[in-house]
Amino acid sequence: MTEPVTKSVDAAPKAGVQATRVGRPHASWALPGVLFFMFFAVAPMALAVYLSFTEWNGLGDPRFVGLDNWQNLVGDPRLTQSLTVTVLMTVVSWAFQTVIALLLGVWAAGKQRNRAILSAVFFVPFLLSSTAIALLFFALLDPNFGVIKGDTLGTTSGAFLAIIFVGGWQFIPFHTLIYQGGARQIPEVLYQAAAIDGAGRVRQFFSITLPQLRHTMAMSSVLMVVGSLTYFETVLILTQGGPGTDTAILPYLMYEAGFKSYDFGYASAVATFLVVAATGLSLLMVRITGFGSMRSVREGM
Structure with a gap:
């Protein structure tokens, strides 16, 4: 009769440890937010920075012009x-x-x-x-x-x-x-x-x-x-x-x-x-x- 009781007592701490591990924050939880920020914030900003060094009218491929846009901006x-x-x-x-x-x-x-x-x-x-x-x-x-x-x-x-x-x-x-x-x-x-x-x-x-x-x-x-x-x-x-x-x-x-x-x-x-x-x-x-x-x-x- 004591064996089942012993097993149940020994199982209780293991269950508690497992519950604690499940409830612990993990870095992967932030992955959706990070991906959302990267896609809708970082990527558009990076694209804007790249286009600032190009000449582009919205059609065709952008043509790299170096610092021309920035020089025009400073002198505008x-x-x-x-x-x-x-x-x-x-x-x-x-x-x-x-x-x-x-x-x-x-x-x-x-x-x-x-x-x-x-x-x-x-x-x-x-x-x-x-x-x-x-x-x-x-x-x-x-x-x-x-x-x-x-x-x-x-x-x-x-x-x-x-x-x-x-x-x-x-x-x-x-x-x-x-x-x-x-x-x-x-x-x-x-x-x-x-x-x-x-x-x-x-x-x-x-x-x-x-x-x-x-x-x-x-x-x-x-x-x-x-x-x-x-x-x-x-x-x-x-x-x-x-x-x-x-x-x-x-x-x-x-x-x-x-x-x-x-x-x-x-x-x-x-x-x-x-x-x-x-x-x-x-x-x-x-x-x-x-x-x-x-x-x-x-x-x-």
Whole structure:
């Protein structure tokens, strides 16, 4: 009678060891994600880099021309103007979206009445496509039938501000959600202690909320900057780079070179430059803000 019991006892550790081995992460689990990234991200970038050294109109075989496209890019006055417009639009977009998203996110993290319903309503614009939103505002800003009288998109300042507003209207809800999550992780005891010391809401915001959300703000800022550098649909539909070339950002310059002039070699050089610039700027922001060394702990702890 003891033999079956002994076998069952001896089998238990083996089963436990086997279960532990099965549950252990394996490098092969990441293979689908790695293949997806390689096929849809690395391969297109590698192809763009290769085409930047060729002359190709979309038909036939690309002809290798060395550094000709890059020399033309450096000497192209449109690059300087597009780069200036892109940087200016990125900075203004960041300031506009950060202020509003931060305030809305902190408010949405509170316990106000109907907060959940209003938060859901605020998030609706992010669910729409950029093309649909651009078409909607293009109709609203129509000088003949729109809600605003006058040719808003026909002036430099009007077109620039319209692009900033439309982009903010779409993406502020996303960053609001990021700030909402960060604000909810701030320990309530900090606010209670500040209230005992006599600090009001404004003082608590600047002395507690903002410092505790520094890493959240860094992450949101990186996403905003990268998103602004790849802005395209809104500019294409609202202004087409106009009036003149006053809103022709780098992605639009790439579009013109590739799909209007059919110079895909030069367009690939612009695309490669844009990827390198965006990556370098993102790494610089992570380095400056210290976000890369942030420990994986709750915000505020």
